[in-house]
Amino acid sequence: MTSPDDTPDRCQEAERPRLRVARLFCTQPLLLDCGLPVSDVRLAYHTYGTPQETATLVLHALTGTSAVHEWWPDFLGGGKPLDPTRDYVICANVLGGCAGSSGPADLPTLNGQDAPLTLRDMARAGRALLDHLGVKRVRIVGGSMGGMLAYAWLLECPDLVERAVIIGAPARHSPWAIGLNTAARSAIRAAPGGEGLKVARQIAMLSYRSPESFAATQAGQRAPGVPAITSYLHHQGEKLQARFCERTYVALTGAMDAFQPSDAELRTIRTPVLAVGISSDQLYPAAEVQASAALLPHARYVELNSIHGHDAFLMDAGDLPGQVRDFLHD
Numbered sequence: 001m002t003s004p005d006d007t008p009d010r011c012q013e014a015e016r017p018r019l020r021v022a023r024l025f026c027t028q029p030l031l032l033d034c035g036l037p038v039s040d041v042r043l044a045y046h047t048y049g050t051p052q053e054t055a056t057l058v059l060h061a062l063t064g065t066s067a068v069h070e071w072w073p074d075f076l077g078g079g080k081p082l083d084p085t086r087d088y089v090i091c092a093n094v095l096g097g098c099a100g101s102s103g104p105a106d107l108p109t110l111n112g113q114d115a116p117l118t119l120r121d122m123a124r125a126g127r128a129l130l131d132h133l134g135v136k137r138v139r140i141v142g143g144s145m146g147g148m149l150a151y152a153w154l155l156e157c158p159d160l161v162e163r164a165v166i167i168g169a170p171a172r173h174s175p176w177a178i179g180l181n182t183a184a185r186s187a188i189r190a191a192p193g194g195e196g197l198k199v200a201r202q203i204a205m206l207s208y209r210s211p212e213s214f215a216a217t218q219a220g221q222r223a224p225g226v227p228a229i230t231s232y233l234h235h236q237g238e239k240l241q242a243r244f245c246e247r248t249y250v251a252l253t254g255a256m257d258a259f260q261p262s263d264a265e266l267r268t269i270r271t272p273v274l275a276v277g278i279s280s281d282q283l284y285p286a287a288e289v290q291a292s293a294a295l296l297p298h299a300r301y302v303e304l305n306s307i308h309g310h311d312a313f314l315m316d317a318g319d320l321p322g323q324v325r326d327f328l329h330d
């Protein structure tokens with residue numbers, strides 16, 4: 001359940017995570033990169049720990065939410081990289097999302113279509129949330145879309161970011177990644193109302209795991225004549241359709257595809273970065289993640305070894321939490 005947060009109860013915030021909604025840009029609009037202004041923007045967010053002027057900002061993946069405690073238990077908790085007994089941790093559902101923030105239905109249209117959003121628009125909206133919370137500096141941690149959004153933060157708000165951890169994400173989408181998203185959006189447009197979103201998720205799931213992962217987890221049949229992987233993909237499609245919104249899917253994948261910073265722009269980033277590739281990532285191959293990081297003047301690259309592909313940062317993190325903790329609190 002959402003609630004407006006005109007008077008945040010910060011003591012309660014430290015004890016029990018709950019969804020809050022900030023209303024931003026009420027006096028001055030946010031100017032989107034497409035040229036349209038947008039006022040009264042909602043950003044849904046969670047915080048963990050006691051408010052401080054320096055915070056750790058978590059940037060979620062494509063279908064993620066601000067509820068870090070629900071999807072990243074290996075990273076959030078006492079002794080972990082996001083430790084509420086020491087850190088003030090913030091995560092907001094992105095602008096354009098469908099987990100409490102202003103989504104496409106709340107945003108302007110351009111030529112009869114949902115206005116295109118950019119990752120830089122999302123970073124500027126996030127900056128307004130930090131102002132609202134009294135935060136002056138951040139360490140950033142983002143995986144997948146959240147990692148690409150971290151690049152946008154580094155370019156858009158270099159004055160705010162002390163260090164950044166970018167997991168399983170390149171600085172810009174390859175033709176392969178854009179192609180997968182194009183097929184997903186085609187499915188949504190061909191079958192609006194939910195069926196297309198299910199197919200989009202099936203396509204995406206194939207890129208989020210790996211042949212070896214599925215050989216280990218989805219061999220054989222689920223029922224006579226029904227391959228396990230077929231039934232798995234149907235289940236994943238149903239699950240996403242029940243919790244997500246197709247206009248958000250189109251908006252966020254479009255923002256990722258359009259984010260194409262030049263090498264020269266990336267070389268201007270002075271912030272220390274820990275970049276993490278995933279050994280079996282089919283969507284963003286480790287070499288691609290490493291090549292993006294190599295353009296940054298102050299980046300260190302490490303690799304997460306897992307057979308489970310892109311989603312390993314969510315489900316098979318190994319010793320990555322320790323490496324991230326050490327980097328953030330160096």
Ligand SMILES: CC(=O)SCCNC(=O)CCNC(=O)[C@H](O)C(C)(C)COP(=O)(O)OP(=O)(O)OC[C@H]1O[C@@H](n2cnc3c(N)ncnc32)[C@H](O)[C@@H]1OP(=O)(O)O
Binds near residue numbers: 061222229239
């Ligand atoms: C926990 C949350 O609230 S997530 C909500 C927010 N979402 C995010 O933050 C996005 C990031 N998270 C994710 O993408 C996912 O949650 C992940 C990657 C972390 C994990 O994905 P999961 O679907 O939970 O894991 P996995 O791939 O192992 O699939 C397990 C599910 O498939 C089902 N399943 C497994 N094999 C099969 C099969 N052959 N046929 C049918 N169903 C199958 C399991 O019963 C289970 O179903 P359930 O989730 O309804 O209980």
Ligand SMILES: N[C@@H](CCO)C(=O)O
Binds near residue numbers: 061062063144145
């Ligand atoms: N499993 C992740 C993949 C994208 O990182 C998600 O659904 O957001």
